[in-house]
Amino acid sequence: MLQAPPAEPGMREDEIDTPALVIDLDAFEHNLDTMAALLAPTEAKLRAHAKTHKSPVVAKLQMARGAVGQCVQKVAEAEALAWGGVPDVLVTNQVVGPRKLARLAALSRICEVGLCADDEAQVVLAEQAAEAAGIRLKMLVEIDVGMARGGIEAGPPAVALAERIAASKHLIFGGLQAYHGSAQHIREPEKRAGAIAEAVARTRRTMEQLAQRGLSCAIVGGAGTGTFRHEAASGVYTEIQAGSYAFMDVDYAKNDDAPPFRHALFVATTVMSRAAPGIVVVDCGHKGVAVDSGMPGVWERPGLRFAGASDEHGKIMVEDAAAPALGERLRLVPGHCDPTVDRYDWYVGVRKGRVECLWPIAARGGMA
Amino acid sequence: MLQAPPAEPGMREDEIDTPALVIDLDAFEHNLDTMAALLAPTEAKLRAHAKTHKSPVVAKLQMARGAVGQCVQKVAEAEALAWGGVPDVLVTNQVVGPRKLARLAALSRICEVGLCADDEAQVVLAEQAAEAAGIRLKMLVEIDVGMARGGIEAGPPAVALAERIAASKHLIFGGLQAYHGSAQHIREPEKRAGAIAEAVARTRRTMEQLAQRGLSCAIVGGAGTGTFRHEAASGVYTEIQAGSYAFMDVDYAKNDDAPPFRHALFVATTVMSRAAPGIVVVDCGHKGVAVDSGMPGVWERPGLRFAGASDEHGKIMVEDAAAPALGERLRLVPGHCDPTVDRYDWYVGVRKGRVECLWPIAARGGMA
Incomplete structure (x- = not known):
């Protein structure tokens, strides 16, 4: 209820x-404006993460300030956004299960959608769902850039998976998902910057190997509120997936160099x-x-x-x-x-x- | 949504x-039957805590096995139960705020309701809400029996608060709320039993002092899944407020003498x-x-x-x-x-x- x-x-x-x-609207609008201003001089665009706010209203306020779309972690979140009129949603996560994949494929009739893979078995499932729905699903390869949670090994394993996606007539290879979530909570600024430098290096190397195979990345996505200035300045990331910046929480504010x-x-x-x-x-x-x-x-x-x-x-x-x-x-x-x-x-x-x-x-x- | x-x-x-x-229905029904069987030989009845299950369906299954009603912590929970047909709901908590009290008073037209106080200011607020709604609200005095969270001091302070409630023409003195939540998580059985023995002693002493002032307790409520066998055997508690027993969780199961x-x-x-x-x-x-x-x-x-x-x-x-x-x-x-x-x-x-x-x-x- x-x-x-x-x-x-x-x-x-x-x-x-x-x-x-309670949202303090003055502070909230300040945050949205500040992020837009911080990203304006970089080559990276904001694709704000809706796992934080879960609201099409907030999504549209972010997009009115230049965000190219939204990220989500779950198909149910993608549904809520698409039904609320958000035109471009990326599931920055694996989606495993035929019912979920059928729901996501159905959504692609009203919204640009994408999802991630770190295993060929996920590609096979997505391919089946896309074929059944009569659409093509955009699929990014998630690489592990240091968090050791999800994500296939950068370099040749990631390239092989990308080629598998690109070869499917029911899928579109969408690029790389390269998120280092745990780096955001490293308190020392130098160590945090070092972790992201390593993530950038793994991502760049994978992009170069993809290019050798004739594959380009429409999206190279990652970053969160605790680190996004590094990814945005890298020249590698095209989309910044920060979410918490809109509200801020105690944990991010603890960093000495908090944004x-x-x-x-x-x-x-x-x-x-x-x-x-x-x-x-x-x-x-x-x-x-x-x-x-x-x-x-x-x-x-x-x-x-x-x-x-x-x-x-x-x-x-x-x-x-x-x-x-x-x-x-x-x-x-x-x-x-x-x-x-x-x-x-x-x-x-x-x-x-x-x-x-x-x-x-x-x-x-x-x-x- | x-x-x-x-x-x-x-x-x-x-x-x-x-x-x-997911509820494993065989295990769930076993738990409901087991609790009914454990309380049958005692003088205590079950008033199961709906803060655990939040469902009128589960409430009715408990009441079909002898529970006299339900406990809740919030007015919104009381509403969900009353609207779902549960006839008797006790808010085992203080309710502070005129809108909440108005909602609870409104509910008393379709459901037996009660709430708790540990401060005269709460009594005044409840009295105003009851008068405005043209009903009488049942109010219990919550005493601190060892948890040091809410609850007025047992003995004379509690008796004075009870007399204040009983003197109001808009309220009904309903008894004592005497819950020792933290005792449930004491691992050693003897120490846990000792904590509840102390809770029972404070409660009994307060009841005796109330009796001297001509006040009797229709309800003496408390206890949870980790301790209820002690309270049920005490001869003092009339209502057992266990909730987690229906489902069980990892923490309660860690006790050596887990029920x-x-x-x-x-x-x-x-x-x-x-x-x-x-x-x-x-x-x-x-x-x-x-x-x-x-x-x-x-x-x-x-x-x-x-x-x-x-x-x-x-x-x-x-x-x-x-x-x-x-x-x-x-x-x-x-x-x-x-x-x-x-x-x-x-x-x-x-x-x-x-x-x-x-x-x-x-x-x-x-x-x-």
């Missing part, structure tokens, strides 16, 4: 039912108990804010520390501040935006203390 | 689109990449299975270990087994059922390898 929206346009921020996912994005996403929460000494309990636990990358911050309330989350309760230690009152509102800064967004049905857009808009998180829960 | 169901009745289990939330429930809830997942040596990657990360209590288990596949979850990918180490094939299905046992359920729109009920039913998770995402 879709949950009812927690607010109405025109309300004051402190009237929103909590916990609720100039503002915190734009918050979970609004209410103090519901102050019975226990030294703590206040808020109505948001880990069902309401993801804690896989650490606890959320408490926004602009020095002396308050979010110390622990159970399912529906958050414990805030009152360390060097007056305890907030029962019923008082706090803003939490998610430790990790993407899974936090995925728990909610609605964004509540706020500007100058008033609710300005409600946007459905259309791909929320899009697992398959 | 509600996500489409990942399966249809009659399908084979290996045709379900993954990741998907005789079976793993009944799984996340079905598919191997989507085996490009990296020594691991296979499945299509379920922490968006699909909660990791706040640790990684999921891999069901009946010795030698495979779920070692890490990113947003949409799970890394399974192949330690002492043949690597599963691309496309092969695995069942994951959630480390923590409650937040895992809250990520999905549908239960897929499976028996003997076939999909038997689909049940909507009606209160999924019910935050406020």
Whole structure:
């Protein structure tokens, strides 16, 4: 069941039912504009990752500022975007399973779609789905550029897979997917730059070998909020797949050289108990804010520390501040935006203390 | 947007689109029957906690076996249950906020409802909502029995709050909420029993002091899957609020004296990449299975270990087994059922390898 929206346009921020996912619209628009400005002098375009925002509304605001399309991780996310009018969606992931592939192939009638492979078995499955649907599917080869999660070995194994795709009359070879997600969380700037330099080297070498076989890459995609300035400057990557930049989370902001994005996403929460000494309990636990990358911050309330989350309760230690009152509102800064967004049905857009808009998180829960 | 169901009745289990939330119906029914049998010789009744299952369908199956009603943590959960025909719902939590209280008061026209307080300010808010709605709200006093999260101090402070509730013409004093959640995760059986003995002592003392003031407790509620046999045997608790017993998760099963429930809830997942040596990657990360209590288990596949979850990918180490094939299905046992359920729109009920039913998770995402 879709949950009812927690607010109405025109309300004051402190009237929103909590916990609720709040976008600070001024900060959010600053982030979209900043990314567009940072990429403008480079050869790379933005293909923003919708795994973060899961919303055709946000996608269109990004595309209005120059993004060439959207990335997703799941077919269900591709559906939500295409049904919401987004014209170009790349699944930056393998898709394994005949029902999923049939859904993706069906989508290609209303939207430019693509997907990735790191194994010939995936190519065979995609080929069957495309043939059955009477369309051609665009398929990129995902190479491992240092994360050791998915991705075929760069160089000859990747080239062989690309040739297999290019030889299929039901598929189109779309280029390389070369994402180094874990590099984004390396705190030392030099080590992080070194990891991306290695990713660029593996990607360039593979492109050169592909060219020797007569194959060019329409897309060379990768990068995230923690590293995209390196990939964008590489001359190799054509598409930047950052997502979190739109909202920012605590983890990316920890890097010393964090990019100039503002915190734009918050979970609004209410103090519901102050019975226990030294703590206040808020109505948001880990069902309401993801804690896989650490606890959320408490926004602009020095002396308050979010110390622990159970399912529906958050414990805030009152360390060097007056305890907030029962019923008082706090803003939490998610430790990790993407899974936090995925728990909610609605964004509540706020500007100058008033609710300005409600946007459905259309791909929320899009697992398959 | 509600996500489409990942399966249809009659399908084979290996045709379900993954990741998907699967109930093993034989194990699930065993668990419901077992709990009914364990409580039958005691004076305590089950008021199962719907924060785990979030489904009126599951609630009714529990009530058909003797449960007197359901617990919830949020007003949105109470709504989903009441709208689904559950006749008696207790919010085992404080409710702070005029919109939430108005919704709960409205619900009392179709369902027996109650809520908890640990502060007089909550009593005042509930009183106002009840008066505005022209109904009486049942309110329990939550006492701290050792968890130091919510709950007023047992004894005289709790008695004073109960008297305040009982004196209101818009409220009904409903009894005591005395939940010791953290005791459930104490591994040593004696220490766990000791924690509950202390909870029982604080509760009994408060009841005696209430009786001296002429107040009796229609409900004395608490207990969870990890401790309920102690509370049920105490002679003090009238209602047991266990929820996880229906499904069981990895964490509760770690206790040496784990109660005789079976793993009944799984996340079905598919191997989507085996490009990296020594691991296979499945299509379920922490968006699909909660990791706040640790990684999921891999069901009946010795030698495979779920070692890490990113947003949409799970890394399974192949330690002492043949690597599963691309496309092969695995069942994951959630480390923590409650937040895992809250990520999905549908239960897929499976028996003997076939999909038997689909049940909507009606209160999924019910935050406020």
